[in-house]
Amino acid sequence: MFSITALRTSLFALWLLAAGGGIVVISNYQDRQGSVGSTPEQWPAVRQISLNHDHDTLVMFAHPQCPCTRASVEELNRLLAQCRGRIAAYVLFFKPGQLPGNWTKTDLKQSAAAIPGVTVRDDPDGMLARTFGAETSGYVLLYDPRGRLLFRGGITAGRGHAGDNAGENAIVSLVAGQSTSLQGTPVYGCSLLSQSCSRRGASQ
Amino acid sequence: MNSSTETSNGAGDAISVRAAELFKEQQQNIIRHTDRIFSWLMPCQWLASVAIALWISPRTWAGVDSQIHPHVWFAIFLGGAITSLPVFLARTQPGKMLTRQTIAIGQMLMSALLIHLTGGRIETHFHVFGSLAILAFYRDWRVLISASAVVYVDHLLRGFFWPESVYGVLHAPIWRSFEHAGWVMFEVTFLMISIRKSLSEMHLVAERQARLEAVNETIERTVAERTLALTLENTERQRTEEQLRKSQTQLAQAQQIASLGSWEWDLVENRVTWSEETKQLYGRTPEELGSPMEHCLKRVHPEDLPRVNQIMAESLRTHEPFVCDHRVILPDGKERVLQGRGEIQLNGEGKPIKMFGTVQDITETKRAEDALRRSEEQLRQSQKMEAVGRLAGGVAHDFNNLLTVIEGYCGLSLQEMKETHPLYKHIQEILRAAERASSLTGQLLAFSRKQFLQPRVLQLNEVVQKMEKMLRRLIGEDVELSTVFDAALGRVQADPHQIEQVILNLAVNARDAMPRGGKLTIKTANITVDQKSSFRNRVLEPGEYIMLAISDNGLGMTDDVKSHLFEPFFTTKGLGKGTGLGLATCYGIICQSGGDIRVYSEPNSGTTFKIYLPRTDAVPEPAASSDAKLIPGGTESILVVEDDSAVRKLAVVILRGRGYQVQESNNAFEALELIRKNSRFDLVITDVIMPQMSGKELCDQIKGQLPQTRVLLMSGYTDDALAHHGILDEELSFLEKPFSPARLARKVREVLDAPDVPGRFHPNGKKQTPVELVS
Numbered sequence: 001m002f003s004i005t006a007l008r009t010s011l012f013a014l015w016l017l018a019a020g021g022g023i024v025v026i027s028n029y030q031d032r033q034g035s036v037g038s039t040p041e042q043w044p045a046v047r048q049i050s051l052n053h054d055h056d057t058l059v060m061f062a063h064p065q066c067p068c069t070r071a072s073v074e075e076l077n078r079l080l081a082q083c084r085g086r087i088a089a090y091v092l093f094f095k096p097g098q099l100p101g102n103w104t105k106t107d108l109k110q111s112a113a114a115i116p117g118v119t120v121r122d123d124p125d126g127m128l129a130r131t132f133g134a135e136t137s138g139y140v141l142l143y144d145p146r147g148r149l150l151f152r153g154g155i156t157a158g159r160g161h162a163g164d165n166a167g168e169n170a171i172v173s174l175v176a177g178q179s180t181s182l183q184g185t186p187v188y189g190c191s192l193l194s195q196s197c198s199r200r201g202a203s204q
Numbered sequence: 205m206n207s208s209t210e211t212s213n214g215a216g217d218a219i220s221v222r223a224a225e226l227f228k229e230q231q232q233n234i235i236r237h238t239d240r241i242f243s244w245l246m247p248c249q250w251l252a253s254v255a256i257a258l259w260i261s262p263r264t265w266a267g268v269d270s271q272i273h274p275h276v277w278f279a280i281f282l283g284g285a286i287t288s289l290p291v292f293l294a295r296t297q298p299g300k301m302l303t304r305q306t307i308a309i310g311q312m313l314m315s316a317l318l319i320h321l322t323g324g325r326i327e328t329h330f331h332v333f334g335s336l337a338i339l340a341f342y343r344d345w346r347v348l349i350s351a352s353a354v355v356y357v358d359h360l361l362r363g364f365f366w367p368e369s370v371y372g373v374l375h376a377p378i379w380r381s382f383e384h385a386g387w388v389m390f391e392v393t394f395l396m397i398s399i400r401k402s403l404s405e406m407h408l409v410a411e412r413q414a415r416l417e418a419v420n421e422t423i424e425r426t427v428a429e430r431t432l433a434l435t436l437e438n439t440e441r442q443r444t445e446e447q448l449r450k451s452q453t454q455l456a457q458a459q460q461i462a463s464l465g466s467w468e469w470d471l472v473e474n475r476v477t478w479s480e481e482t483k484q485l486y487g488r489t490p491e492e493l494g495s496p497m498e499h500c501l502k503r504v505h506p507e508d509l510p511r512v513n514q515i516m517a518e519s520l521r522t523h524e525p526f527v528c529d530h531r532v533i534l535p536d537g538k539e540r541v542l543q544g545r546g547e548i549q550l551n552g553e554g555k556p557i558k559m560f561g562t563v564q565d566i567t568e569t570k571r572a573e574d575a576l577r578r579s580e581e582q583l584r585q586s587q588k589m590e591a592v593g594r595l596a597g598g599v600a601h602d603f604n605n606l607l608t609v610i611e612g613y614c615g616l617s618l619q620e621m622k623e624t625h626p627l628y629k630h631i632q633e634i635l636r637a638a639e640r641a642s643s644l645t646g647q648l649l650a651f652s653r654k655q656f657l658q659p660r661v662l663q664l665n666e667v668v669q670k671m672e673k674m675l676r677r678l679i680g681e682d683v684e685l686s687t688v689f690d691a692a693l694g695r696v697q698a699d700p701h702q703i704e705q706v707i708l709n710l711a712v713n714a715r716d717a718m719p720r721g722g723k724l725t726i727k728t729a730n731i732t733v734d735q736k737s738s739f740r741n742r743v744l745e746p747g748e749y750i751m752l753a754i755s756d757n758g759l760g761m762t763d764d765v766k767s768h769l770f771e772p773f774f775t776t777k778g779l780g781k782g783t784g785l786g787l788a789t790c791y792g793i794i795c796q797s798g799g800d801i802r803v804y805s806e807p808n809s810g811t812t813f814k815i816y817l818p819r820t821d822a823v824p825e826p827a828a829s830s831d832a833k834l835i836p837g838g839t840e841s842i843l844v845v846e847d848d849s850a851v852r853k854l855a856v857v858i859l860r861g862r863g864y865q866v867q868e869s870n871n872a873f874e875a876l877e878l879i880r881k882n883s884r885f886d887l888v889i890t891d892v893i894m895p896q897m898s899g900k901e902l903c904d905q906i907k908g909q910l911p912q913t914r915v916l917l918m919s920g921y922t923d924d925a926l927a928h929h930g931i932l933d934e935e936l937s938f939l940e941k942p943f944s945p946a947r948l949a950r951k952v953r954e955v956l957d958a959p960d961v962p963g964r965f966h967p968n969g970k971k972q973t974p975v976e977l978v979s
């Protein structure tokens with residue numbers, strides 16, 4: 001009798017531990033920040049995209065296959081809705097050269113393209129990403145019309161986690177001109193870099 | 205405190221205990237049911253989580269490299285882990301507290317997992333609220349508490365360790381950690397209220413159920429008790445019924461054997477019930493049982509019904525028992541005589557409420573009684589006849605002798621007298637009177653059946669035809685006579701003289717019945733009687749008969765007259781007019797001839813007498829053509845033996861007048877002496893009834909000594925003595941007194957002329973030789 005109760009209790013405890021642990025692990029995973037490269041403080045000279053001289057220019061880097069980036073795209077949509085007309089936005093989709101063209105033609109890309117005021121571009125072999133120091137899908141940069149970096153980071157609260165987040169709030173206030181200092185948030189998403197170079201360290 | 209309150213308290217306690225039990229049971233049912241729901245729901249959720257993971261984030265990428273997304277693994281393994289224990293417990297130990305708590309926690313953890321897998325979609329949070337609602341199925345607030353605790357702890361911990369994942373910002377105000385939990389609390393609060401409500405309802409239902417059960421139990425117990433009692437009662441009743449049936453059967457058998465049924469008349473409802481035997485006796489059908497008395501009396505003979513009704517009414521009035529014999533007519537038309545006996549049953553106020561009694565078949569008894577009465581009547585009748593016969597016989601003997609003398613001398617005188625002689629007419633009147641007197645004597649003897657019959661084969665048509673002229677004269681001109689003869693009429697064997705007598709009597713009666721004239725019809729016919737038919741105590745055997753019917757359309761007669769019709773001396777014709785012997789004579793003659801006479805008459809519609817005589821196949825002998833005027837004579841020597849000297853002398857005178865040599869003797873001894881001395885007598889004529897030695901004895905003696913001597917017996921009547929003497933049997937020659945000179949002469953000649961066997965006479969005519977008439 002006792003042993004059965006004890007067994008049951010211990011079984012329950014074990015299970016609780018495992019389940020709770022699992023939840024902790026998944027929460028932790030969700031909160032794992034992606035790596036960030038060195039982002040130029042001043043708009044670099046690139047051909048594919050150009051800096052808008054009237055409004056702030058937003059650039060998002062995305063991996064076309066990354067499921068977590070969907071949240072970022074959704075958040076971008078919300079963000080642009082709040083700052084309509086005062087921002088020029090680019091979403092640059094990573095496009096490895098050796099892969100077929102339809103690899104990038106995903107739902108995610110279409111969703112991004114459907115957002116008003118967004119210019120979607122392929123980023124062949126991640127050339128631009130490398131230039132802008134973007135290593136994680138969902139990495140967003142904001143430059144003022146003079147080419148000065150205002151914001152860098154993610155616009156989701158966790159990996160694939162839509163909803164209110166600090167990055168979005170920062171951009172809104174920056175665009176509104178309420179704040180001028182450079183701000184940064186962690187970015188959550190798949191790596192834009194291949195495995196070989198994914199662990200190249202993360203920095204804010 | 206008395207015992208009844210104790211019991212009721214006890215009962216109340218029992219009910220509440222039972223209610224608690226029922227409540228628990230119901231609660232357990234609900235919990236187990238909910239356990240079962242989760243045991244299916246949770247694996248489904250698990251699979252759904254895997255599907256969601258595979259759909260939303262199948263792979264995770266790094267540049268062009270990809271691998272399975274950790275979410276998929278989380279869904280599979282963490283989801284599986286979360287699901288495993290609750291499902292296991294739900295399946296193996298449903299209803300336990302630990303099971304549902306595990307389920308509650310697991311369900312909430314699953315919510316957390318799903319939220320993670322869907323990237324924190326707001327919609328996925330509905331899973332939390334849905335789950336809470338489903339957990340509320342347990343109707344156990346503790347489950348909701350632990351579930352919400354998990355939510356809260358999860359939130360709290362994540363808010364602490366990964367605030368951004370919860371609030372979107374790193375530093376959230378403290379109240380935000382309560383916002384989410386607040387909504388949860390909001391739902392949980394109302395769920396708890398509803399749980400409390402449904403629990404109290406369940407309590408109520410349980411209590412009601414307990415009460416119902418208690419009532420049911422009481423009812424069932426009562427029913428069981430009553431059933432037992434009934435079963436016992438039933439067995440008892442069955443036994444009683446069995447006994448009753450047995451004794452009823454015995455009673456029915458007894459009734460059947462005794463042909464005695466019982467009946468009962470409920471006077472209040474006018475319903476009559478009866479036993480099986482009564483039913484049989486009255487020829488009733490079972491459906492008629494319980495019908496009113498009037499209906500039951502339907503079968504009673506209509507002639508008896510008024511009497512039956514009267515007797516019953518009388519009994520109802522006097523309250524006295526009654527006995528009532530009555531006839532019933534059965535449905536098949538048969539008649540039965542029943543004797544009903546009844547008694548009246550009175551109620552407390554002395555009013556009759558029931559009549560009951562028996563009914564017995566007394567048909568046989570009645571029949572026997574009737575037969576006895578009939579034979580007694582017949583005996584009386586024959587005794588009466590006997591007496592009359594004796595009287596008549598006694599008188600007739602002397603009377604005939606006197607008449608013989610009167611007639612004889614008158615006849616002799618007339619023979620010797622010229623018709624112009626002044627005394628001729630006077631003597632003729634004397635002779636007529638004497639003839640009437642002799643016919644009266646004859647009638648007296650006839651009805652007493654002491655007459656000496658000399659039957660012959662006759663054809664009645666001829667007999668009637670011969671009489672027609674005489675009858676017409678007799679009945680007068682006012683009465684019309686018509687005859688209807690059957691041309692193929694058969695023959696009968698009878699004494700023609702007697703038959704004439706019968707016809708005459710009937711014709712005279714018919715005339716008397718038609719004082720103002722009318723029609724007399726005589727009819728003959730062949731009749732076949734195929735069934736024994738009886739009439740006035742006489743039975744006509746089946747066979748062929750000749751019928752002679754004599755009808756008039758005169759006064760007719762009443763039943764009363766009819767019943768005395770054939771009695772001697774019965775007459776309606778007043779003193780001096782009728783003798784009352786006519787029909788008695790007819791009856792005697794016909795009965796003696798083996799026939800029957802029947803009368804059909806109604807007052808004022810005439811009368812028909814029908815005479816039936818047995819038909820015979822014998823051939824009629826040619827009638828002796830006797831010429832009345834021819835009186836034969838002879839020279840033979842004759843001895844006349846007669847104790848009455850007047851008669852003797854007359855005979856001697858007649859015979860001597862016819863040329864015979866006649867000697868006489870006044871007794872048998874002297875006669876024998878004479879015969880011995882002179883044995884040459886050709887014929888001895890002797891009276892039968894004489895003192896000392898009868899004519900029969902004398903005859904025997906003569907036969908013994910002188911067989912050649914012929915004997916002629918004469919007598920005034922046939923008597924038992926005569927028959928005893930064997931005269932009738934031995935076919936001896938016989939002469940009836942009174943006789944006329946001519947008759948004597950003829951008879952003597954007849955005997956003397958008979959061939960071979962001397963003294964032989966064949967009254968039935970079989971061997972009779974033709975009579976030779978000698979002048």
Ligand SMILES: Nc1ncnc2c1ncn2[C@@H]1O[C@H](COP(=O)(O)OP(=O)(O)O)[C@@H](O)[C@H]1O
Binds near residue numbers: 717758759769775786
């Ligand atoms: N044909 C008849 N019609 C009516 N009554 C008759 C007839 N024959 C006989 N009777 C009745 O029967 C009675 C008896 O008849 P019967 O014996 O001949 O005696 P009698 O003629 O001397 O009276 C008669 O008195 C008469 O009342």
Ligand SMILES: [Mg+2]
Binds near residue numbers: 712784
């Ligand atoms: Mg008469």
